[in-house]
Amino acid sequence: MPHHDRGGGRGGGRDVEMSRRKAEHLEICLDEELYRVESGESRLAEAHLVHHSLPEVDSDRVDTSTVFLGRKIAMPLFISSMTGGSDGAYQVNKDLAAAAEELGIPVGMGSIRILLRKPEVTDHFRLKRYAPSVPVFANIGGVQLPVEDHDRLFRLLEELEVDGVAVHLNPGQELVQPEGDRDFSGVAQGIRRFVAASPVPVIVKETGFGIHPVEVRQFLDMGVHYVDVAGAGGTNWNRVEGYRNDDAITASAAMEFDRWGMPTGLILAGLGRDCRGVLASGGIRTGMEVLTALALGAEGVGMALPFVRAVVKNGVAEAVAFGQRLQYVIRTGMALCGCTTVEQLRTAPLWMDHRLRADAKSLNEAWS
Numbered sequence: 001m002p003h004h005d006r007g008g009g010r011g012g013g014r015d016v017e018m019s020r021r022k023a024e025h026l027e028i029c030l031d032e033e034l035y036r037v038e039s040g041e042s043r044l045a046e047a048h049l050v051h052h053s054l055p056e057v058d059s060d061r062v063d064t065s066t067v068f069l070g071r072k073i074a075m076p077l078f079i080s081s082m083t084g085g086s087d088g089a090y091q092v093n094k095d096l097a098a099a100a101e102e103l104g105i106p107v108g109m110g111s112i113r114i115l116l117r118k119p120e121v122t123d124h125f126r127l128k129r130y131a132p133s134v135p136v137f138a139n140i141g142g143v144q145l146p147v148e149d150h151d152r153l154f155r156l157l158e159e160l161e162v163d164g165v166a167v168h169l170n171p172g173q174e175l176v177q178p179e180g181d182r183d184f185s186g187v188a189q190g191i192r193r194f195v196a197a198s199p200v201p202v203i204v205k206e207t208g209f210g211i212h213p214v215e216v217r218q219f220l221d222m223g224v225h226y227v228d229v230a231g232a233g234g235t236n237w238n239r240v241e242g243y244r245n246d247d248a249i250t251a252s253a254a255m256e257f258d259r260w261g262m263p264t265g266l267i268l269a270g271l272g273r274d275c276r277g278v279l280a281s282g283g284i285r286t287g288m289e290v291l292t293a294l295a296l297g298a299e300g301v302g303m304a305l306p307f308v309r310a311v312v313k314n315g316v317a318e319a320v321a322f323g324q325r326l327q328y329v330i331r332t333g334m335a336l337c338g339c340t341t342v343e344q345l346r347t348a349p350l351w352m353d354h355r356l357r358a359d360a361k362s363l364n365e366a367w368s
Contacts, residue, residue, distance in 0.1 A: 017179060022089050022110070024244045029082075029235065029305060030312055037240050038305075039258040042233030042283030043265035044292045046356035050349035055338040062334050064327055066342045068300055069135040069163045069201055069225070074104030075327050076294055076342050080228075080281050080302035081108030081139040081166055081205075090124040095311040097130035099319035103327075106135040106300075108166055113144055115156055128161045137164035137203060143174065143181045145190030154199050164200050164225065167191055170207040172261070173237035176254045178245055192222050201225035208235055208282055209261030213270045214367040216278065226279050228302060229271075231264030233283020235305050262363065268296035269360035273346050287329025294330075294345045295337075 028035045064075040079096050093109055100107035109127050127136050138157055140148075145167065157165055169187070174180035195202045204211075204219045205228035211219070216227045242254030264282040271278060273296060280293040281302030290301045310319040334340070337348045352360075 019087075019114075021177075021179060021244075023087075025240055026088050026092065026308075028240050028243050030309060032309075035240075035243050037235050037243075038233075038283070039236040039239060040232045040261070040283065041263060042231065042289065043263040043269075043356060044233075044284070044289045044296075045265075046353040047265060047269065047292050047296055048351050048353075049291065049295050049333065049337050049345075050351065051336055052338045055335055057335055057338055057340050059331075059335040062331050062340050064331050064334070064342060066300070068106050069137070071135050071163065073106060073134060075330055076298075076300045077103075077290060077323070077326060077330075078106035078135075078279075078300055078302045079108065079307050080230075080304035081110060081137075081168065082304040082308055090121075092308055092311060093124075093127060094130055095316050096307055096319065097127040097136065098316045099307065099311060099323065100134050100136075101131040102316070102320045103323040104134060105323065106137065106163075107131055108137045108139055108302075109162075111139050111141060111168070112153075112156055112160070113141060116148065116152065122156075122159065125160055135163040136161075137166050137200075138162045139166045139168060141181075142167045142169045142187045142191060142204070143171075143184060145194050146186035147190075150194055150197060153194075154197065157198075157200055162200060164203055165198065166203040166205050166228070167194065168205050168207055169211070170237060172209050172257065173207060173241055176238045176241040176245065176250065176257075178241075178247070178250075180241075188218075191219070191224075195223045203228055203279070205279070205281070206230035208232060208237055210264065210267050210282065212262065212367055213267060213275075213364060216267075216271060216275070220277050224277070226277050226299070228279035228281055229262075229264060229267045230302075231267050231280075231282035232259075232261035233263050233265075234281075234285075264293065265296065266356065266359055266363060268293060268298060269352060269356055270363045271297060273297040273350075287326040288333065290326060291330055291333040291345070294342060295348055295350050297346060 066076045203226045210231035219227045238254045238257040242251045245251040280298035
């Protein structure tokens with residue numbers, strides 16, 4: 001378990017504490033032998049595109065490109081925000097941005113919250129210089145929006161020259177994190193005000209426990225550009241915080257949340273294929289899972305941990321090779337479904353296992 005000292009107090013102490021926390025997050029997520037940070041299943045394996053033995057398409061005409069945040073990208077894939085605020089994370093984010101540029105896909109950065117108290121590290125968040133031709137989006141916690149000065153945040157977004165901003169929702173993680181926030185009141189209203197005045201499109205995302213279809217539609221009604229359902233099945237941040245928590249009771253209790261949340265595939269099935277403005281992440285690790293999420297209605301698919309592990313293991317080239325493999329699978333799968341555009345996947349023949357279909361109906365009824 002990473003060593004940590006909880007001292008610090010106000011001001012500079014809080015900044016040191018935040019940097020230490022971010023470094024520990026990265027260390028835990030990268031050490032696959034010592035820490036198991038993933039739990040559950042995405043349930044995307046329970047949805048199946050129908051193979052066409054006569055696809056009647058020229059595979060050379062299959063086009064994986066799409067539009068994201070108003071810009072054309074090479075494929076409907078983005079590198080999700082994961083971490084920032086430590087020296088190691090800064091370098092990882094720069095490498096991820098370089099990989100995104102080479103692949104022609106969007107990339108998110110770690111939370112810019114630290115810049116509100118430590119503007120001297122702003123240069124580490126200027127990812128646009130490494131990814132000038134693809135969308136780059138910033139990241140801020142939803143729990144900050146009721147209390148932070150929005151105009152100050154907007155100035156930061158403009159200074160960083162980003163194409164959008166993700167507002168992340170992580171109450172599960174915060175409640176287990178020793179230094180976490182405990183007051184989530186006013187977040188919805190904070191997001192509403194933020195969206196109304198933001199100079200760039202806003203994405204709302206969870207961090208691994210999912211957003212119920214009812215809440216997805218609520219956010220879209222607020223004017224949010226995209227909602228990333230970020231369901232269960234991938235990195236479980238309660239597990240991560242459990243590993244770094246010095247309190248034995250809290251640490252062991254955190255591990256009881258392995259089955260918490262709504263799997264990504266279940267949320268997509270519950271939303272239906274005609275719901276626009278939906279992004280999918282959470283437990284997506286393969287090109288086939290990307291393809292399935294798109295067929296279920298997602299307009300884009302995000303991954304974080306696989307790309308982070310790739311750049312740390314063997315640099316930008318490894319992350320690019322991973323992305324190229326994903327694109328090969330997406331293109332091949334599209335051809336086998338008789339699709340030449342990403343949009344056509346939304347109406348391609350698809351069947352779901354009976355359990356997934358029944359659970360999606362139950363999920364919607366649970367909030368009725």
